[in-house]
Amino acid sequence: MRLDIIDDAIVYMTDLLQGNADGHDAGHILRVYHNAMEIAAEYPDCDKELIGLSALLHDADDHKLFHTENNENARRFLSSHGIEKQTADRICKIINSVSFSENKDRRPDTLEGEIVQDADRLDAIGAVGIARTFLYSGGHSLGMDDSIRHFHEKLLLLKDLMNTEKAKELAQERHEFMLTFLKQLHMETGR
Numbered sequence: 001m002r003l004d005i006i007d008d009a010i011v012y013m014t015d016l017l018q019g020n021a022d023g024h025d026a027g028h029i030l031r032v033y034h035n036a037m038e039i040a041a042e043y044p045d046c047d048k049e050l051i052g053l054s055a056l057l058h059d060a061d062d063h064k065l066f067h068t069e070n071n072e073n074a075r076r077f078l079s080s081h082g083i084e085k086q087t088a089d090r091i092c093k094i095i096n097s098v099s100f101s102e103n104k105d106r107r108p109d110t111l112e113g114e115i116v117q118d119a120d121r122l123d124a125i126g127a128v129g130i131a132r133t134f135l136y137s138g139g140h141s142l143g144m145d146d147s148i149r150h151f152h153e154k155l156l157l158l159k160d161l162m163n164t165e166k167a168k169e170l171a172q173e174r175h176e177f178m179l180t181f182l183k184q185l186h187m188e189t190g191r
């Protein structure tokens with residue numbers, strides 16, 4: 001894995017996501033990258049550079065944040081770093097298979113895609129998932145009830161949607177923590 005490209009991708013994404021305080025920020029990108037590397041370590045045959053770059057660039061063209069087409073932001077980075085079109089296509093395919101809302105029941109068709117999807121979903125649950133939910137709600141003028149609904153409609157489902165065994169294992173503790181949080185919240189608020 002070429003660490004200089006990984007470092008550059010971190011800088012590129014930090015720049016691109018500057019000013020985003022709703023949970024899609026540089027912190028999210030870095031956590032997804034680290035989750036992906038932790039899962040990838042369990043699979044000696046997977047392509048770690050492909051996974052690393054896909055994880056770091058996965059929100060480069062998120063339609064909630066950017067109005068780009070054909071993964072323009074991700075491709076600009078990749079071509080400026082001499083990544084061949086064929087590899088860039090593979091990375092963009094992985095990126096496009098990550099989104100929850102656009103791929104509800106569809107599983108990525110490569111191990112690399114499965115790992116990046118799991119890594120992104122892990123960052124949506126647990127303590128960090130709770131924090132990001134309320135950050136997002138605050139940024140979009142949503143209230144407490146909307147936030148709680150989000151747990152039931154999406155976050156509590158993610159544990160069973162993990163692709164890899166390693167991610168299933170990592171998801172378990174995070175899932176239980178969300179249940180504890182919701183139970184306590186219910187006790188305190190009746191919601």
Ligand code: NI
Nearest residue numbers: 028058059120
């Ligand atoms: Ni993401």
